[in-house]
Amino acid sequence: MASYQTFTSARTTDPDPATLVAQLRALDATAGLQIRPDLGPQTYVVKKNAPWLPAHLTAAQNAIDTAPETTPQMRYLRTSREKDVLTTMAMIVRARGIPAWNALTTQQKVDAAKAEADVWVTVRDFVEVNL
Secondary structure (H helix, E strand, C coil), X not given: CCEEEEEECCCCCCECHHHHHHHHHHHCCCCEEEECHHHCCCEEEEEECCCCCHHHHHHHHHHXXXXXXXXXXXXXXXXXXXXXXXXXXXXHHHHCCHHHHHHXXXXXXXXXXXXXXXXXXXXXXXXXXXX
């Protein structure tokens, strides 16, 4: 049965949600996170399948308090790995030469799409700063 715990933090910046979830799941693979500003500033509700023990409470609070804040570059990198962006990047690589694309192995296609997505991150940052 799910067990919920509410945490508050004195931090002045918002933690990067993806990093915080990864840190909480490293503590308990069943952990889930809700950021709940409606309950108060810097309020987080963490769910896990097992009961909360004192060591779990301390570790989760520490993860919340110390998780890095979100940066635009972190957000762009995560966005670049979304399926729609990767599909667009694969289409760009394919458009450079369909026979060459067809000759690639699946892993080479994945690597080419991700390499193009890495360029997308740089261009996304440029657009954010300059446009």
